Amino acid sequence: MVDTSRPTVRRLDARSLRGLAHPLRMQLLDTLRSSGPATASQLAVRLGESSGATSYHLRQLAVHGFIEDDAERGTGRERWWKATHQGLRFDDALLSDENPDVRGAAELYLYEVATAQTRDLTTWLGNRQDWSEEWNRCWDMSSATLRLSPKRARELAEKMHELIDAYRTPLEDEDESDTAQVRIHTHAFPFSKE
Template identity: 60%
Template structure:
């Protein structure tokens, strides 16, 4: 049987959302995406979980196509896992789904992602003085308030995503001073003037 093709992106539907919407599963997938292939035991040590829990949740992620075996690693009974899709987005119809189970799974997913974003930003702020000073001026923590109808926000979001994609495979990615850079975009309506 051929190895499943690695997908660069996956849009969540009701079934895959239910398969991913668990805090530990989201953390496992995030770790494999950011740090590369690992065993259930390695992930357990990294995340402060039992290897039984990580093994179970990795198998569940595999059922839904988020992770897969990495046959190029390991020996004997050692099972290595790698991420499948490298990014995930929510199908817009999930926000309008009347099924309470889907709405609950979506709540778990989006709150866990928001928590991860907060943790990543806090970690950077707490360690920013450890970085070369050039990074301090290059990093950004801006916020903007605009008055837009939903269609214009959708347009803005699409344009921002397209711009970011232009930087995915730049030649400078292999430069000696290149680092992995996280970009968080949050755009949401807010009551008030």
């Protein structure tokens, strides 16, 4: 159940970006958001890392407010972590920040997001035979090349996000046993002036 008392999407600022812009931290946060609460040891096994590394980076994520203790789980020996937000919003102004460390963190963050999205897609392609025929008929990997102005490209991106947001809430009569987490990636960028 989503906690509606907290914002579901967090806007990254210079300070929080520097706390997140590390490949393992980004993987840890994404795993907690998609798979739910876990311990450092569980995450270490899942991501093929040492529990010492996952523990350190989880604490750093907590310092920057991306995750917190899950008080409903664990014992004195086990510390469970959960994500505090469902998503992140990147501010393009971070790419032109006066501080070179912020610009570097912004570039790293974007690169890691692109890498993770490619990993998600290739994982699906490699495992799609494990899914039902119905799921194999409804997935999509498409591209389109349009001639747009920056204004129309922004409008298109905003409309795509509005459409995705309309699907965040399950239908009242939807059978939960027939659902799965579905990853949606959107990309819109200038390709060629020709």
